[in-house]
Amino acid sequence: MKLENYEAEVAVLGSILLEGTLFQDVKLQPYHFANVAHQKIFRAMKGAFNQKEMIDIVVVTTHLGEQMKEVGNTTYLLKMAESVPTTVNFKHHEQLILDAYLLRKAKEQALRYVQAPSEEGLHKLIRNLQYLYEATDDMEEKSTYDYLLEISKEMQSPSKHKANLTSYKVLDDMTGGLQRGDLIILAARPSVGKTAFALNLAAGHCKQGGSTTVISLEMGSIQLLKRMISLESGINSRKWRGNTFSQEDFSSVSRTIGEMAEWGIFVHEKNRTLSDIRTTIRKRIFENPGKNHVVIIDYLQLIQPETKRERRDLEVGEITRELKLLAIELNIPVVLLSQLSRNVEARNNKRPMLSDLRESGNIEQDADIVAFLYREDYYHPNSKEENVTELILSKHRNGPTGTVILHFDKEMGRFSEMTEKEYKEKRGARSREEQKQRRLHSV
Structure with missing residues (x-):
């Protein structure tokens, strides 16, 4: 498993440039991206989404403004969109980015512990790792209990379903x-x-x-x-x-x-x-x-x-x-x-x-x-x-x-x-x- 998944980041950003409405279901945040340029592109997309604009290359370019020089100009965005043959694997690529982020953060926590090992440090490492996985748990598949709860709510509010x-x-x-x-x-x-x-x-x-x-x-x-x-x-x-x-x-x-x-x-x-x-x-x-x-x-x-x-x-x-x-x-x-x-x-x-x-x-x-x-x-x-x-x-x-x-x-x-x-x-x-x-x- 990669600490930095450049290909998955390009696939996710390229998919959103192709189909802007995908952004409404995105669970990622800018800090999940390892590539700094990709973080800036994602922030621009988020800004457009928050202003209820339809995301595409022109809108993202506008929101990037002066930062366009730092992300590789419009050509980079075009190549990113052209590199995506289909958006059907969007959720899978999103999960790969999250997995890489978790590995990076886990490595950071482990290195801190190795530099100053102690019993208290070990407990802190375990707590921090647990927090990391809990914080991103909503990206994972729902449990059977979650589904049963959803069925119960559907029975109580049939008009909504x-x-x-x-x-x-x-x-x-x-x-x-x-x-x-x-x-x-x-x-x-x-x-x-x-x-x-x-x-x-x-x-x-x-x-x-x-x-x-x-x-x-x-x-x-x-x-x-x-x-x-x-x-x-x-x-x-x-x-x-x-x-x-x-x-x-x-x-x-x-x-x-x-x-x-x-x-x-x-x-x-x-x-x-x-x-x-x-x-x-x-x-x-x-x-x-x-x-x-x-x-x-x-x-x-x-x-x-x-x-x-x-x-x-x-x-x-x-x-x-x-x-x-x-x-x-x-x-x-x-x-x-x-x-x-x-x-x-x-x-x-x-x-x-x-x-x-x-x-x-x-x-x-x-x-x-x-x-x-x-x-x-x-x-x-x-x-x-x-x-x-x-x-x-x-x-x-x-x-x-x-x-x-x-x-x-x-x-x-x-x-x-x-x-x-x-x-x-x-x-x-x-x-x-x-x-x-x-x-x-x-x-």
């Missing part, structure tokens, strides 16, 4: 809502309605007072917001293309826009890399503390990994693993949309299975919930089950699996729950129609 209900009762009964720390995969073939369903989740959460961050890699922000306006106002989404709105439509849209302006909805369209996405999410939560956050990302296969791998499945595995870790770290649910492979098209029964996930292994492994959308009329346009959508929970780490039946209004992009009675009636109508067709055919 509640999940995010989706407004779909059957789904909420199965899952308890979107749970904090969960990575939720929502997958379907193209044009089945996964983006529309995700927007329904976003709207429902916002209307309950929550904050929703939508990161779209496929559609622009304007297009997504228009779809949400159609969903909420009840106007046909095709009217946006030809601008064929009636006066009643204008009134309805204006009213909806006024309501949505009060929501905690944030739509981002320019994120492409995993690093960009992580930074955006952390920044949104940092700027809106105390909110009930949900993140929706559309969609997995368009995310660019931070490092190129020899195989695509390894890249996808890195993405899902880091998004799962982010969900745990920030204590938020992350809903990640995903495409399905074409394998499903080759089967007679085209209901999706876990093996249909593109680059499947890691997605299934990292996800807490894997849900599929399936529509019979997607494959059979003349199906009597038109607009009926099955939301199939194929994996649920902490609860049951099963199917939720939804009605999908394509023109408004609106999903609503169907009761079992409504679904049976629809299936019964289809069965009677099929019998009638068979009789006509036999004549």
Whole structure:
């Protein structure tokens, strides 16, 4: 173990320069750094954080002022940030700095004792070493007792730890809502309605007072917001293309826009890399503390990994693993949309299975919930089950699996729950129609 860990110090400072919001979780102090220049850089970061500024190279340079010459100028900061391929190991590097600091202080105490050994000096050495480790104990993993205490507090104040209900009762009964720390995969073939369903989740959460961050890699922000306006106002989404709105439509849209302006909805369209996405999410939560956050990302296969791998499945595995870790770290649910492979098209029964996930292994492994959308009329346009959508929970780490039946209004992009009675009636109508067709055919 090193007395001075220069590489870990560079990794921690470089990570913060890349993702300024990491600083809010930092447990280190300037004196933990062995390198004097690094102490000054960290103090500048702390000054920016205390003034509620978003930390980046420009802000840190400003706070350093005349001290920039002593830390190696802007080039040193740039190289520091460029040397960090990923921030996923940030906490580990932070611990390495702390370990090195403890070793240095322990060595100092031991040298003092060796220079003037005595029984009293020995007791003082033991006390000082104990104090050192107790002072940094909050950096260590919590004990079982700590976790049990946390569970007890959660039971006493359930409102502070509640999940995010989706407004779909059957789904909420199965899952308890979107749970904090969960990575939720929502997958379907193209044009089945996964983006529309995700927007329904976003709207429902916002209307309950929550904050929703939508990161779209496929559609622009304007297009997504228009779809949400159609969903909420009840106007046909095709009217946006030809601008064929009636006066009643204008009134309805204006009213909806006024309501949505009060929501905690944030739509981002320019994120492409995993690093960009992580930074955006952390920044949104940092700027809106105390909110009930949900993140929706559309969609997995368009995310660019931070490092190129020899195989695509390894890249996808890195993405899902880091998004799962982010969900745990920030204590938020992350809903990640995903495409399905074409394998499903080759089967007679085209209901999706876990093996249909593109680059499947890691997605299934990292996800807490894997849900599929399936529509019979997607494959059979003349199906009597038109607009009926099955939301199939194929994996649920902490609860049951099963199917939720939804009605999908394509023109408004609106999903609503169907009761079992409504679904049976629809299936019964289809069965009677099929019998009638068979009789006509036999004549």
